[in-house]
Amino acid sequence: MTSWLRARPRLCHVLVATLSLILVSLAFHPVDWSPLAWIAFVPWMVWHAGAPRRGTLLACIVAYHLHFSYVLAWVGEIVWVAVFLIPFLGYPFLYLLAKGMDYGIHRAKFSPILVYPLLIPGCEWLRDHILNLSWSSVGYTQWRWLQGLQLASVGRVHLLSVVVLLANAALATLILVRTGRLARSAAVRALAVAGGALVATHVFGTLELSRPLEAGPSVVGVQVNVPQWDKTRGDVREHLGRAARLLQTEAKRVADADLLVYPETSWPRVLEGEREFDEILSYPLRGGSYLGQPLRDLLPRKLGATAIVGYSKAAPLPPDSTHSDDDEDGLLEWNIAAVVQGGRVVGEVAKRKLVPFGEFVPWPVGWPGRAWLIERIRSVGGYVPDMIRGGPRPLFSLREPHAGRRFGLSICYEIVDPTEFLASARLGADFLINISNDGWYRESAELDLVQVATQFRAVEVGRSIVRVSNTGISTLVDPRGRVLDLVEEGGKRKTVAGLLVGEVPIDRGTTPYVALGDWLGGGLLVTFFGLCLLRARLAKTP
Numbered sequence: 001m002t003s004w005l006r007a008r009p010r011l012c013h014v015l016v017a018t019l020s021l022i023l024v025s026l027a028f029h030p031v032d033w034s035p036l037a038w039i040a041f042v043p044w045m046v047w048h049a050g051a052p053r054r055g056t057l058l059a060c061i062v063a064y065h066l067h068f069s070y071v072l073a074w075v076g077e078i079v080w081v082a083v084f085l086i087p088f089l090g091y092p093f094l095y096l097l098a099k100g101m102d103y104g105i106h107r108a109k110f111s112p113i114l115v116y117p118l119l120i121p122g123c124e125w126l127r128d129h130i131l132n133l134s135w136s137s138v139g140y141t142q143w144r145w146l147q148g149l150q151l152a153s154v155g156r157v158h159l160l161s162v163v164v165l166l167a168n169a170a171l172a173t174l175i176l177v178r179t180g181r182l183a184r185s186a187a188v189r190a191l192a193v194a195g196g197a198l199v200a201t202h203v204f205g206t207l208e209l210s211r212p213l214e215a216g217p218s219v220v221g222v223q224v225n226v227p228q229w230d231k232t233r234g235d236v237r238e239h240l241g242r243a244a245r246l247l248q249t250e251a252k253r254v255a256d257a258d259l260l261v262y263p264e265t266s267w268p269r270v271l272e273g274e275r276e277f278d279e280i281l282s283y284p285l286r287g288g289s290y291l292g293q294p295l296r297d298l299l300p301r302k303l304g305a306t307a308i309v310g311y312s313k314a315a316p317l318p319p320d321s322t323h324s325d326d327d328e329d330g331l332l333e334w335n336i337a338a339v340v341q342g343g344r345v346v347g348e349v350a351k352r353k354l355v356p357f358g359e360f361v362p363w364p365v366g367w368p369g370r371a372w373l374i375e376r377i378r379s380v381g382g383y384v385p386d387m388i389r390g391g392p393r394p395l396f397s398l399r400e401p402h403a404g405r406r407f408g409l410s411i412c413y414e415i416v417d418p419t420e421f422l423a424s425a426r427l428g429a430d431f432l433i434n435i436s437n438d439g440w441y442r443e444s445a446e447l448d449l450v451q452v453a454t455q456f457r458a459v460e461v462g463r464s465i466v467r468v469s470n471t472g473i474s475t476l477v478d479p480r481g482r483v484l485d486l487v488e489e490g491g492k493r494k495t496v497a498g499l500l501v502g503e504v505p506i507d508r509g510t511t512p513y514v515a516l517g518d519w520l521g522g523g524l525l526v527t528f529f530g531l532c533l534l535r536a537r538l539a540k541t542p
Helices: 002-006 009-026 034-038 042-050 056-071 073-077 080-107 112-131 138-142 152-178 184-210 236-249 251-256 370-381 412-416 419-427 446-461 512-516 520-540
Strands: 218-223 259-261 306-316 331-341 344-350 406-411 431-436 464-469 475-477 483-486 498-503
Touching (some): 009 056, 042 080, 112 152, 112 520, 412 446, 446 475
Antiparallel strands (some): 464 475
């Protein structure tokens, strides 16, 4: 059997790479065996270091496609075929990775401790930077390791990926030394580098976690838990009746809160010129003992308190508009997070990173097949998404007793990309709020992956994040990535109703990531290919 496999090097490449990526996959949700990430790449590194170069690209493609399909399996809650199509977007980055690994190991004769920890996180960064497909970065598997999580304040999740890959490369180097394929000195160097990285990470993380935080405003978030299929077909006033019941269960804490947060699209749509927000507040709730109560009763009554409400907003389509109006309703539509103080909207932001198929049709106007795609979306979802992207976002201020505290707003899908959070932190936000509706994905791993992303976003910018989602996971995360509160019922965090109640910690410092930006991934790739050029030039020198 062994000789049969060795006679088929490409097949062996594929099998070993697939084994490594299966182990990596199991470190992600829903299995979430995070320790596996520390050894997952070892089989591939050992094999690749002694294998023929043929077949590396094919191995990367097959293993990556299976891995990314696993991580994105939750997309199948809406469109199963997308689970297998989305990974194709990553193929150009796999080509760069495969060619770089082959050159670094087989041509330049670099140590594994130099090649893999530079190239794999570097290509992760490049893919995330261009496509915003950040779901499968290796560092996300270590969300429980709070000391390691602090590295995100310097170089996002990718710096933690480097540390994990260093540990893998050190173990692989030990095996290669034991089998006689590398000199003993290589093991000493690898252990020194990986061990030093782990010690430095632990010390840095411990110091960061010990830094004090200031007390901030009190917050209540309302996880209403309206199933998506009820949400798209029911009456919003009936759904808000659930919110009224939740608020009544914690009436005293709600009354004392400085901030009350509702999920994305949880309030009735505002139609400019016909149905303004002030008019909506007089609408009666529907259902149960709350029948007839005005929606106004769902806003804070405490003087100076602030509410964040999510709704869609529409305006008549101007005659000279170039908008395609895919749903043919004659309206421009936005997904809004609004700031309400004293019963009036004092500011709002529109979602900028729209969800393909859910909020817009991801096919250019005029391209063949667009009409067919629109009809398929309508048949599956019952509507045609036609949202408009929002513009630049200001910060918003609380009133007394926390006047001067400013916060930034984001909506749903924007939590998986640091762009909006970085912009708000640079403007001087004291904390951040994200409202969402993940009901489309039921109880899938998407909700867990977003929770992990929330912790990393908080550490990256050094700001607390209040995240309130319709069906969960609603959470309050402090600037060090610690989860301070979750909506939970009987140990269950998804598709349950409840209130998120807590106090928002404040950190006025500036993280290296906020100050320097997204520098790490590009630096890793420049370093690696710079070393390759230097090695090639030295090889040509007589």
